[in-house]
Amino acid sequence: MRAAYRVADVRSAEAALLATVPPGALMARAAAGLARRCGQLLSERGGRYGSRAVLLVGPGDNGGDALFAGAELARQGVRVSAVAVVPDRIHAGGLAALRSAGGRLADEALSAPCDLVVDGIVGIGGVGPLLGRALALVGAVTAVPASAGGPVVVAVDLPSGVSADTGDVPGPAVRADVTVTFGCLKPALVVGPAAELAGEVELVDIGLGPFVRAEPAVRVADDGDVRSWWPVPGPQSDKYLRGVVALATGSVTYPGAAVLSVGGAAAGPAGLIRYAGAAREQVLTRHPQVIAATRVADAGRAQAWVCGSGLGSGARAIADLRAVLATPVPVVLDADAIAMLVDGAMAELLRARRAPLVLTPHDGEFARLAGAPPGADRVGAALRLAAWTNAVVLLKGSRTIVASPDGQAWANATGCAALATAGAGDVLAGLLGSLLAAGLPPVRAAVAAAYAHGLAGRAAARVGAVTATDLVTALPTVTGSLTAPCR
Ligand SMILES: NC(=O)C1=CN([C@@H]2O[C@H](COP(=O)(O)OP(=O)(O)OC[C@H]3O[C@@H](n4cnc5c(N)ncnc54)[C@H](O)[C@@H]3O)[C@@H](O)[C@H]2O)[C@@H](O)CC1
Ligand SMILES: Nc1ncnc2c1ncn2[C@@H]1O[C@H](COP(=O)(O)OP(=O)(O)O)[C@@H](O)[C@H]1O
Numbered sequence: 124m125r126a127a128y129r130v131a132d133v134r135s136a137e138a139a140l141l142a143t144v145p146p147g148a149l150m151a152r153a154a155a156g157l158a159r160r161c162g163q164l165l166s167e168r169g170g171r172y173g174s175r176a177v178l179l180v181g182p183g184d185n186g187g188d189a190l191f192a193g194a195e196l197a198r199q200g201v202r203v204s205a206v207a208v209v210p211d212r213i214h215a216g217g218l219a220a221l222r223s224a225g226g227r228l229a230d231e232a233l234s235a236p237c238d239l240v241v242d243g244i245v246g247i248g249g250v251g252p253l254l255g256r257a258l259a260l261v262g263a264v265t266a267v268p269a270s271a272g273g274p275v276v277v278a279v280d281l282p283s284g285v286s287a288d289t290g291d292v293p294g295p296a297v298r299a300d301v302t303v304t305f306g307c308l309k310p311a312l313v314v315g316p317a318a319e320l321a322g323e324v325e326l327v328d329i330g331l332g333p334f335v336r337a338e339p340a341v342r343v344a345d346d347g348d349v350r351s352w353w354p355v356p357g358p359q360s361d362k363y364l365r366g367v368v369a370l371a372t373g374s375v376t377y378p379g380a381a382v383l384s385v386g387g388a389a390a391g392p393a394g395l396i397r398y399a400g401a402a403r404e405q406v407l408t409r410h411p412q413v414i415a416a417t418r419v420a421d422a423g424r425a426q427a428w429v430c431g432s433g434l435g436s437g438a439r440a441i442a443d444l445r446a447v448l449a450t451p452v453p454v455v456l457d458a459d460a461i462a463m464l465v466d467g468a469m470a471e472l473l474r475a476r477r478a479p480l481v482l483t484p485h486d487g488e489f490a491r492l493a494g495a496p497p498g499a500d501r502v503g504a505a506l507r508l509a510a511w512t513n514a515v516v517l518l519k520g521s522r523t524i525v526a527s528p529d530g531q532a533w534a535n536a537t538g539c540a541a542l543a544t545a546g547a548g549d550v551l552a553g554l555l556g557s558l559l560a561a562g563l564p565p566v567r568a569a570v571a572a573a574y575a576h577g578l579a580g581r582a583a584a585r586v587g588a589v590t591a592t593d594l595v596t597a598l599p600t601v602t603g604s605l606t607a608p609c610r
C-alpha cells in the first residue's frame with residue numbers, strides 16, 4: 124500500500140524532521156534524488172555530457188531543489204541554464220551553487236532546443252491557478268512533448284499548476300514525463316486530473332517517514348495488497364462456502380447489462396452465481412452455470428447481491444430493488460439502483476439495513492444522489508457521500524475512488540481510458556459482488572474489484588479496441604493471476 128498525505132501534514136512532518144538535521148540537509152537530500160533521476164533520463168536519451176537542461180525556478184524551495192539538482196548536473200557536464208519566475212526572489216544558495224558549478228541564469232526559457240526541462244516553479248506551496256510568468260513558462264514547456272522529440276520534463280515534487288491536496292487542475296499546468304517527489308506522496312499524484320499530469324512518479328526518501336503522524340489522505344493498493352486479500356478456495360471449500368453472489372441486473376430493454384454483470388461475477392471468487400431478472404434467457408445462453416430466476420423473491424439465498432446495472436426504473440425494478448435492500452447480506456447498488464435511491468421511499472429500507480452497502484456511481488449518478496457533481500475534490504466528495512449514506516462509495520473515473528463512511532479513501536491506479544466504454548461499469552459491479560459474496564470486507568472488495576477491472580482494461584487494450592465484452596474475456600486471466608494457484 125502506498126499512502127498520500129495532505130500538504131498540512133507534510134509540512135508538520137517536515138518541521139519535525141527539520142529540527143533534527145542541519146540546515147539545508149533536507150533540500151540537499153531532495154536535490155540529490157532529483158539530480159540522480161534527471162541524470163538517468165539524460166543518459167537514456169544519449170548521454171549527460173554536453174546535453175542541455177533548463178531549470179524553471181520559482182520563488183520558493185521548489186525552485187531551490189531545482190537549482191541544487193541543476194548544480195549537480197552541471198558538475199556532470201550538463202549545460203544547465205536557469206530561468207527565474209520572479210528574478211528578485213530566487214533561492215540564493217541554490218543559485219550560488221549552480222553558478223559555481225558552471226550553470227547560468229538565463230532570461231528566456233527554451234530559447235534554444237534542450238534535452239531536459241526541470242519544473243521547479245511551485246511544489247506544495249502552490250496556491251490556485253498559476254499566475255504571471257509562471258503561467259507563461261508552462262506554455263513554453265508543454266509546446267513539444269518528449270514523445271515528439273521535445274525535452275523530457277521532470278516535475279519537482281509536483282507538476283506545477285495542480286492542487287496538491289485534491290488533484291484538481293484549476294488552470295494550465297505542467298505535463299511531466301516524470302515527477303520526483305520527496306518524503307511521501309501527495310494526493311495530486313494519485314487522484315484527479317493532476318495524477319495524469321505527473322507521469323511516472325518517483326518517491327525520494329528524505330527521512331520523513333518516521334515523522335509522518337497523520338492518517339493518509341488517500342491510499343493506493345498495490346499488487347501485493349490485492350493478492351493478499353483475494354479470497355482463495357481451500358481444500359474444504361465447496362461452492363456454497365466459496366460464496367453465492369446474486370444479481371438483479373438487466374431488463375427487457377437492456378439485457379446486455381445482465382450478461383456483462385454476470386460475466387464480471389464469473390471472473391470473481393464466488394462459487395455460485397444466481398440471477399434474477401428479465402434477461403434470464405440471455406444470461407443462461409452465455410453463462411449456463413448460472414441458476415436463474417425472473418424475480419428477486421424467487422432467486423434463493425446469496426451471500427451478496429448486485430442490483431441496478433441496466434435494471435430500468437419501472438415498477439418491477441423498484442420492487443426488485445426493495446427486495447434486494449431487504450436482504451441481510453452485503454449489497455452493491457449500481458446505475459439505475461443508485462438513481463432510484465433518490466426516491467425518499469427507499470430511505471427507510473436503507474436506514475434499517477445492517478449489512479454493508481456499496482454504491483458505484485459515475486459522476487452523473489453521483490450528482491443525482493448527492494445533489495451536485497463531485498467537483499474539484501473527488502476524494503472529499505466521495506467521503507461525504509459515504510458518510511451521508513453510511514455506504515462504501517466507489518466513485519468511478521480515470522482514478523476511481525473508494526471511500527468508506529469511517530473516513531478512509533483509496534485511489535485506483537490501474538485504470539486506463541479504454542475502460543470508458545459502455546457496459547464496463549456492469550462488469551465491475553458483478554466482480555465486486557462476487558468478492559463481497561466470498562467474504563471480503565466492502566472497502567477491500569471495492570478496491571480489489573477496481574484494481575482487477577483496471578488490469579483487465581489494460582490487458583484488453585493490448586489486444587485491440589476494447590468493448591465491455593472484451594473486459595469479461597480478459598478478467599479471468601487477471602483474477603487468476605491475483606489468486607494463489609490451486610494445489
Ligand atoms: N520544507 C521542506 O523541508 C522541504 C521542502 N522541499 C521543497 O520545497 C517545496 C515547498 O517550498 P515552498 O514552501 O517554498 O513553496 P513552493 O516553492 O512550492 O512555492 C511557493 C511560492 O510559489 C509562489 N506561488 C504559489 N502559488 C503560485 C501560483 N499559483 N502562481 C505563481 N506563483 C505561485 C508563491 O510566491 C510562493 O512563495 C516542496 O514542494 C519541495 O519541492 C524539499 O526541498 C524537501 C524539504
Ligand atoms: N478516462 C478513463 N480512464 C480510466 N477509466 C475510466 C475512464 N472513464 C471511465 N472509466 C472507467 O470505466 C468504467 C465505466 O463505467 P460506467 O460509467 O458505469 O459505464 P457503464 O454504465 O456503461 O457500464 C468505470 O469503471 C470507470 O472508472
Ligand SMILES: [K+]
Pocket residue numbers: 185242243244245246278279280281282283
Ligand atoms: K514543480
